[in-house]
Amino acid sequence: MDEDFETLRVERREDRTVVELYRPEARNAINARMIAELHRVCAELEEVPRPLLLTGHGTVFAGGADIAELRERGRDEALAGINSRLFERLHRLRAPTVAAIDGWALGGGAELSYACDIRIATPEAVFAQPEPGLGIIAGAGACWRLKELVGVSVAKQVLLGGMRLDAEAALRHGLVARIVPSEELRESAHALLDRMAASSATALRMTKMVLDADGPHPLADDLTQAVLFESADKHERMTRFLERKKR
Template identity: 35%
Template sequence: MAFLCRSAAMLLKPCSRAPAAMSALSAARLYSSGGQYEYILVDKRGEKNNVGFIQLNRPKALNALCDGLMTELGRALDSFEADADVGAIVITGSDRAFAAGADIKEMQNRTFQECYGGNFLAHWNRVSTVRKPVIAAVNGFALGGGCELAMMCDIIYAGEKAQFGQPEILLGTIPGAGGTQRLTRAVGKSLAMEMVLTGDKVNAHEAKQSGLVSKVYPVDQLVSEAVKCGEKIAANSKLVSSMAKEAVNAAFELTLAEGNRLEKRLFHSTFATDDRKEGMTAFVEKRKADFQDN
């Protein structure tokens, strides 16, 4: 959860109004009824506008994750969760940084009592509780909290210059938003332990080889490819997609026997949906299914 990019450390400023967005996204719609966002850009993408799109927007701080940004991210996710048209969500940053970590200046003087009593960083977990599939499109630095944020997503696509790391040890602390837990489950104990204990980074191709990311793309193609993936997911039954996501996530929590039982119950549950009937009927009739999400 730490910000640790030495070359940009002097650029990091406390949370304040973000500068104007890059021109390609300057006209992004203000999506939530909650009004304008300061630290993120929110839009809908895809030919059918069925992919929620969130871009972290603190460029001078390499998208360091301050409390205000994470609160706004939760609001945007809530809006997309409630939008019946949205079937998947993409979270991205800039070409230079997905998110270079948490805002250290914001947490530097916190006390143990404040952290423990206030359950510091608890609301950061909102990304992992969204029922709709979430895709991280990672370009540049994904360090500390940025790496943790990416790992909270269901799928990670990386630009070929992406770098992942948990460098909190170099600041005299440890990951606090799931880094030690999700990284270990993704890449195994040895690599996770090495990254956490040394603060060393891995590049995009090493991350793919280790299982941390599923695909690597050229920097300028990454976001469009992530949106295409979101469109594929959104074309399926949103109800059944949530069931499938629940089943896969359970594999990290349950024994094999318990997981198989849950999977079977969720599989059986699909037979109570109109979408299951439509999907199988369309297959038999050799046509494209027309899912209605019920």
Template identity: 45%
Template sequence: MSEHLFPHFQALKVSRLHDGEIVLAQLHRPEVRNAIDHTMVTELHELCADLEETPRILIIAGCTTDNGRSIFASGADIAQLKERTHQDALRGINNMIFQRIAELPLPVIAAVDGFALGGGLELALSADFRVATAEAKFGQPETGLGIMAAAGGTWRLRAAVGQTLAREILLAGRVLNGEEALEHHLVSSLHEPTQLLDAAVELAQNIAKQDSLAIQITKSVLAMPESAHPHVDNIAQAILFESPAKHQRMQAFLDRRKK
């Protein structure tokens, strides 16, 4: 059973799954192919504030348009983007929300079917996991519009697929389909469209089986620069060695071995 949250939202449909341990946020502007506008950004900030206060696993998915096609997000709302100035760019409107999503305490899963272009791909890149369909399309067409992929679309994409392929996508307009995205490790798995959300939920449930504090600290350590290691690992492990869950889980493991 799902429980709907934030009923005042206009650009997102948010529900709580599996006793509240998983939150599903579906982008819902089908009339403009889920273009990311100011309203959606504002609602994503409100959702992040809630997940920062009460950490839960987040799944971000798209919706179905009026013509029956699935869409993740076609990019930023061009009508709004056209009017933005250098001051807006310095504020990092999309950059800030994608960074906030990337820094959520517990993992984020992007379930991608259809287009994930421009800001749509940048949103997916802010997730810890990406699952997709073979029909998914991933690209960064910003240079064709006279701008660049500035909301994480350069460095996050390079980290995911490597420098050579990132250049093809960013500088030559290459668009990857789902199979190519899997081949180049942009996504972790492919599923039929009817099974995509179930696959994302199953992944979320597997994460939920782990210790929440251990997941949060591991995610933070993964984001640290190489220069922070191994010292940050020792400090993080010291915290976990004293956690009640460590003792309980290890004792349960030892008890199972005795049977």
């Protein structure tokens, strides 16, 4: 286990890398430090491609982005695509990626899981995109990746209607590959990676390259978010959210 990380627990094996999101005090919320550390992991996997298993510490995958940080971001930060560029980098890793999700995958946490190739969940898993309630869009991939994963109708129900996808709904709509008990989650994810390891690593990488197609994203997401990040409505909504958390 690599101790040179603050927000991640990273285990490097010969045929895979295992990353655990680790901010137990904040439900593994994604902050700037975690983004930077995930970039470091991506850089390693770009240099030496290995399958990646991504999971969360405890009984939550990731409770969204850090709202206190988001509240202070403005147009320039939105155009920089702080989260979206990382998730796109993760999506473009040459070796397969698997997200093992237990509990909440909210906002940016859900978008992080969408960027992975395959998702496995426990019965307690829940995917949701609460961003419009905070005055912004789900600007790190949900507005286009979710549509590709579950279809336009379901994506609009989640993004516009605030619908949460529990594990059964996520399985029914193809967002997750299977549901397994919480105590079997990592074992099941490793079993999937074991099957991948039995295949040609080059063939897997080439298959993934052919499957993935380019689009106008994430530029469109970043431009839209840049407008919203400057709005008073966004700041007021996030302030109310943070004040409720203090009570």
